[in-house]
Amino acid sequence: MTFKPVHINRPFGRWIGLVLAATALASLAAPPAARSGPASGASRQAVVAVNGMSCPFCAYGVKKHLSALPGVKSVQVEMAKGEAIVEFAPETEVTDEQIQRAVRAAGFTPGKIEWK
Amino acid sequence: MKVSSLPGRYALLCLSVLLGLFLHGDALAGPITFDTALPVASREGILRGQYVLVRATGDPTSLGRSITVHAAPVALAYGVTPRLALFGIVPYFDKSLKMNTPSGRIKRSASGFGDLLFLGRYTAYALDRPGSTIRLAPFAGVKIPTGRDDVSDGPGRLPRPLQPGSGSWDGLGGVVFTWQTLGWEFDADAGYRKNTAADGFRFGDQAFTDASFQYRVWPRRLGAGVPAYVFAVAESNLFLQGRDRVGGVPDPDSGGARWIVGLGLQYVTERFVIEGIYQVPAVQRLNGNAVETDHSLSVGVRWEFSFLSS
Secondary structure, three states, rough: OOOOOOOOOOHHHHHHHHHHHHHHHHHHOOOHHOOOOHHHHHOOOEEEEEEEEOOOHHHHHHHHHOOOOOOOOOOOOOOOOOOEEEEEOOOOOOOOHHHHHHHHHHOOOOEEEEEE | OOOHHHHHHHHHHHHHHHHHOOOOOOOOOOOOOOOOOOOOOEEEEEEEEEEEEEEEEEEEOOOOEEEEEEEEEEEEEEEEOOOOEEEEEEEEEEEEEEEOOEEEEEEEEEEEEEEEEOOOOOOOOEEEEEEEEEEHHHHHHHEOOOOOOOOOOOEEEHHHHHHOOOOOEEEEEEEEEEEEEOOOEEEEEEEEEOOOOOOOOOOOOOEEEEEEEEEEEOOOOOOOOOOEEEEEEEEEEEEOOOOEEEEEEOOOOOEEEEEEEEEEEEEEOOOEEEEEEEEEEEEEEEEOOEEEEEEEEEEEEEEEEEEEOO
């Protein structure tokens, strides 16, 4: 039994290459907040707006609940800005929903989540 | 004045003190002398310890009664869910009464753990915005007669209000409102306490309303991270109490109205709060010959901890 080599004609191969490149570009250009961000490579940060958090004693619960999420390396609260900055280890699978649930468990209302 | 009528004469004082202690804020920051509607995060706890001193020497009679109450309530709050918090509070009391008698000035005193109070509070409404929150939370509780109410000394069994415990099962309910921003906080509550009879004695029911305003005096500008705050605190507590009943008969020297105002300071960090308040009565319209309060002082600490592993 013999195998014949498969030949892809050149114009068709060029089209495939263009489509793949466009897909890759589109995925990079997608808004990070809309993704449920699997971290890849370097560690990633989620900047989480915590509505209602307005005194130092409130920040502890927010920190503890966010720290309990999988793959969290650190949590920093910026009281004046009303936000928490959560740093995740590389390759961590965490969704926006999980982050929102953690903020609610601390007794507050989650706002916008930005992935960096 | 007969010694037997003494219970009613300072029942209002003791109950006012007790109620103030029992309603002390067990949650986040908040007022010093009553509760707040701010949340206790789920699976987290807050432990609070206080020392309270109350002095009352305003006796309109020749008995020259002087009452001193040292109290050390310990409270534990636990967040069952982000909206439902449970509180358990037990005070330790040292109460003493000095008064003139035909045989000279005598002192009667008792000390020990008081009654255990369980409270539940549910956040019915929350409006969270960046840097501010508005909340409304009803609360209800029951006081269990765990403290001793049969302490005796030379002259016999001590009057009921001088006992560490009340001997009765009592119910408590109300609602608390909080509006907190990055720079200030306002809290107010109103409630009612229904007392029951035990051994022929019943403390008068009590209605109360409290208000507190806390203003951040330091730091003037918020820096990065979670800076510690210093709050200047002004509080008001109004108590209206019915007459006690001894053997079913109203005690004419018990009950009345008391409006207490106070100024204090709070040092609030991420893990703990240190606080103190000095209070004086602004108005005391007490029935009969009840002893008027001079002043009270309260200092305390709150510590927040978590059952979450991180």
